[in-house]
Amino acid sequence: MKLRKISAAASAAVVLALTATACGSGSDSGSNGDKINIGIKFDQPGMGLKTPDGTYTGFDVDVARYVAKELGYPEDKINWKQAPSAERENMIKNGDVKYIVGTYSITEKRLKEVDFAGPYFVAHQDLLVRADDNSITKVEDLNSKKLCSVAGSTSAQNVRDKLAPKADLRQLGGYSECLTGLENKSVDALTTDATILAGYAAQKEHQGKFKLAGLSLSDEKYGIGLKKGDADLKGKINKALEKMISDGTWDKLVKQHFGPSGYKNDPAPKIAG
């Protein structure tokens, strides 16, 4: 019976601790104060990643920082918000964020809901393979392979419906789970945008283990998502992006984030305006 009392006390303590932290982490909403809310991905190395010490790194994050600076918001005025793929349109529509820089491909369906500035980067779907594996050189090779991608992603659907319908496609919850399979040889390749793959290949714990196959399986134009009809903001962001490309910051950032993986990027895209 003594045990029961102890466990009750322990569970009460846990509940208290949880509520206390919940109170502590409250954040101010609304993007119209002197701070700006920006949506990014928190879980994609190389593009948008929240590090364990609470800072944010990645190409998307640096682009977002640069644009914010041009709009008049220095680093300490930025509220970073996580923008998971399924929630991006609603976050923009509800005004939770001013804009989203998070591997956000410009598609027709999305243009019905939000506007895009940019594109600021053109990525291609590619494959990540083990460093000693040279068996994939063209699309046709995929049909006999075991591939892995994130469930529901555009890349997974591309492989399944168009590129290699006969390939054995494993759909998992996240890229890191696929990487475990790739390392243990239960899958042959991980497929998604080359930018994301490059981010994983360049991570310290993965360096030298994996490489990009170098196939361009699709074109993904990354844009900065913002509220539909906000032509003023769109113009400002486009101007900032143009400046970023012309003053050499773009090249520097690309080299910094994708360089270590040997990823050959496309030249900077033309801003649509």
Added chain:
Amino acid sequence: MFDFLDSGQYDLLGAFWVTAQLALYSAIGSLIWGTALAAMRVSPVPLMRTFGTTYVNLVRNTPLTVVIVACSFGLDQTLGITLGADSSEDIGFRLAILGLVAYTGTFVCEALRSGINTVPTGQAEAGRALGLSFTQVLTLVVLPQAFRAAVTPLANVLIALTKNTTVAAAIGAAEAALLMKDMIENEADALFVVFALFAFGFMVLTLPTGLFLGWAAKRLAVKR
């Protein structure tokens, strides 16, 4: 509004059929495993009782996602156990059933134990006095009545199980939740329609189950 369904790009019925299959196989599996666990927990052998209690408390309190992902991570990707399946989709499907059975079995066990508690102790004692063994008392006297009393809680477990099959999308079983992820990715202009569609689909699966088992519970209850 529903025009994206006419494009032929999505196999909605197929996806829900996989969900129904997942639920059905897992239900059968967890009914068997749960009964075995319940038998262990009321058995006179201390070792079996300890195992049953430990297992139930351990697995019941582990999040289902962790159980399912552990099946994929640990069994398939690390140890190479694929349960005899060749394609990734089949591996995901079978491992998901394994995970769902392991998890739902604990709830079936507890529902059955509550059913066993409705059987007056005198009956088990009378059985023993007649010279019946533990197995005989359990299978001939106690369990038949326990099942009849436990229909309502078991229906709850079955409905929860049907909805829990969505977690199988995390390891690539091609069921409804996976198709929903596809649609969310492609149909940014119809997100709420997509959500409503899948919510409706699950209600079509679970509402009749609940109504039928509610009716059955009334019919089967042991009148005392």
